[in-house]
Amino acid sequence: xxxxxxxxxxxxxxxxxxxxxxxxxxxxxxxxxxxxxxxxxxxxxxxxxxxxxxxxxxxxxxxxxxxxxxxxxxxxxxxxxxxxxxxxxxxxxxxxxxxxxxxxxxxxxxxxxxxxxxxxxxxxxxxxxxxxxxxxxxxxxxxxxxxxxxxxxxxxxxxxxxxxxxxxxxxxxxxxxxxxxxxxxxxxxxxxxxxxxxxxxxxxxxx
Numbered sequence: 221x222x223x224x225x226x227x228x229x230x231x232x233x234x235x236x237x238x239x240x241x242x243x244x245x246x247x248x249x250x251x252x253x254x255x256x257x258x259x260x261x262x263x264x265x266x267x268x269x270x271x272x273x274x275x276x277x278x279x280x281x282x283x284x285x286x287x288x289x290x291x292x293x294x295x296x297x298x299x300x301x302x303x304x305x306x307x308x309x310x311x312x313x314x315x316x317x318x319x320x321x322x323x324x325x326x327x328x329x330x331x332x333x334x335x336x337x338x339x340x341x342x343x344x345x346x347x348x349x350x351x352x353x354x355x356x357x358x359x360x361x362x363x364x365x366x367x368x369x370x371x372x373x374x375x376x377x378x379x380x381x382x383x384x385x386x387x388x389x390x391x392x393x394x395x396x397x398x399x400x401x402x403x404x405x406x407x408x409x410x411x412x413x414x415x416x417x418x419x420x421x422x423x424x425x426x427x
Contacts, residue, residue, distance in 0.1 A: 230268040233258045237279035238286070242318050246325050246336075249276045277339040280326045284343035287319045288350055300358030304412075307351055308381040309404050324386070348374050355412060364412040373411050380407055 236258035241249045251272050255262045269275040295303045323343075330337040352374040358364030367373075381404055388395045409415040 229260070229264060233260060233265055233268055234275075234278055234282060237275050238282045241276065241279040241322055242283050246276050246280065246322065246329065249279055251275065254279075271335075273333055273335050276329075277333070277335040280322060280336065281339040281343055283319055283322055285346065287315060288343075288346055290315065292350060300354050300361060300363050301408075304351065304354045304358070304377075304408060305405070307347075307354065308377055308408070309401050320385070344378075348378060351378055358412065365414045367412075367414065377404075377407060377411060380404065 233254060237249055237254045240253055240257050244253075249272075251262055251265045251269075254275060255265045258265070265275065269278070291307060295306050298306065326336055326340050330340050348371075352370050355364060355370040355373055359366055359370070384395065384400045384403060387393060388397065388400050
């Protein structure tokens, strides 16, 4: 066991919990499993976290925070349109896929776990902030049209993205990744570039 100061020990335990949650899921993120991962005593985990539920909630939030920070950093040089596509449609690397699996597990836990409900809401609020900022940046650069409150548009696009990606897991629906992407791109066009469905259909008919 490596001896650390109080703050560093808590941070190390939380990082270990985030790794376990990401690799094995929230159900596997027990105090004993995290203590083993962190190479520390079970009592140390209890000392820094009041309950297993608190540990899981904090670990979930950290995983989502790290994902959002990673996406923000990797998209810094992209245009607003490319950034919003990345945030809502195109992020498909292994880190994202594992984090989204965790997101789905956490969402189920919000029905019975107040701490997870708070952590889930916080991560969703942070996600909304990223999307909203892209909309603001796109309007400032002239890439997106001015219009309704960016706050409301961001919520609508996030809600649609979450719902479509969730339903796409039901393979019997035939909702492929391509169809999800097409519908989300259509929503982005309508919401942010004011390309109406009728205009899009008309353009296709005259092409």
